[in-house]
Amino acid sequence: MMINVVLADDHVLVRDGIKALLEDQTGIAVIDEASNGKEALEVISKNKPHVLIVDIRMPEMNGIEVVAEVTKNHKEVKTLVLSMHDSEEYVVQSIHAGADGYLLKGASKKEFLKALNKVANGGKYFTGDVSSIIMNNFVNGNTTKVAKTVKEPLVLPFKLTKREKQILILVLELKNNKDIADELKISKRTAEVHRFNLMKKLVAKNLQELTSKAKEYQLI
């Protein structure tokens, strides 16, 4: 029985790498590819693969949003999320979105194939390092958040002005107000007020929270 696979990743090197890896595997075929999230959904609707291998970070729609959409509208398609980073946030979001597996891009060929086969056969596969993360979060009661965090990047409860976005980038680069002022050719007091407004809009108490929120809302 042939396992039909669709790849979604904006880097052609990564897609080619996966294809090369699967090339000599009997029973597995890469039937189509996508380089962004929206394209991935189109390709899936058209081809109805058994498995979607999707990078977590992509233009148009990120991997988690794609997984949530596939889980909702293509229940027969299994999803395997790829990520460069062993990130607790990403893992939890993947699970909440309904992913069948999560794998690091640095995984061995052996692990990769194991994950793909397991997922294709209806099982779950989360890379070993991630299991304790899963346990921690489920034990701590983060399981009730169903597909909430994955939607938030699409409909934000606020809107940043052009200037605020510029300020945000520099703040996230850890520049102080004087440097920000110099770079944007405004006064230090002006930079302070923009910064204050950003904190208010993102509901952040300090730089750490601002950074987390910016990542969560995918503002960077």
Next chain:
Amino acid sequence: MMINVVLADDHVLVRDGIKALLEDQTGIAVIDEASNGKEALEVISKNKPHVLIVDIRMPEMNGIEVVAEVTKNHKEVKTLVLSMHDSEEYVVQSIHAGADGYLLKGASKKEFLKALNKVANGGKYFTGDVSSIIMNNFVNGNTTKVAKTVKEPLVLPFKLTKREKQILILVLELKNNKDIADELKISKRTAEVHRFNLMKKLVAKNLQELTSKAKEYQLI
């Protein structure tokens, strides 16, 4: 004339992707691979390739260190640095280390081949976005630092104590002194002094410089 290439990248998917990309190119052959910096140097010594394609971030030795070593000991080998990020720091360091080219992993096949051929033929190729960065830095006189920054991760001019390392991690997580104090069960004033000492040891004026230095010295 065949261009012999060695690949150095710790992700097998990336190496496979590059191989797949080069597979149908007459005149180019991937003759060996390495998955970390030290292995890369061994492979180069053994195989004497025309070009080394090296990821900037690798275990054992990072790509810039490898390039510096190759520039010094294998002058006939051209080097092309790959990076996921369009980072001014990385570009400047690559140039200083003697790299013949710098490319983003998201580059198109066309650009990739253009870069490879140009570098193999003795030219330089830095991805378009980078040219202005190069100009900025050269104009601002950062050109005199020859292979200095690439060696520093190996021999540091200071030593961090156990406690300082703990403080550094939390500072880089953007935690404030009160939170650091709570987490390590020390007083806020103690956290302040450790923080001050860190700034002094790493010769940093502020959080931004501290973060940069920590990355440069590979303390995180």
Next chain:
DNA sequence: TTAAAATTAAGTATTTATACTTAGTTTTGT
């Protein structure tokens, strides 16, 4: 053309970070 939104920059106040030092206590190495 006009109104609304955004940008700018000042005011005053509190909190936190940075700067630098001193000194007692605890831990580690010889």
Next chain:
DNA sequence: ACAAAACTAAGTATAAATACTTAATTTTAA
């Protein structure tokens, strides 16, 4: 056992960040 190093926490001082507001000017949208 003792000396050195590390850790701890206080002192005083300056600078920066945060908090919140007001208001004039510029830009943008209707």
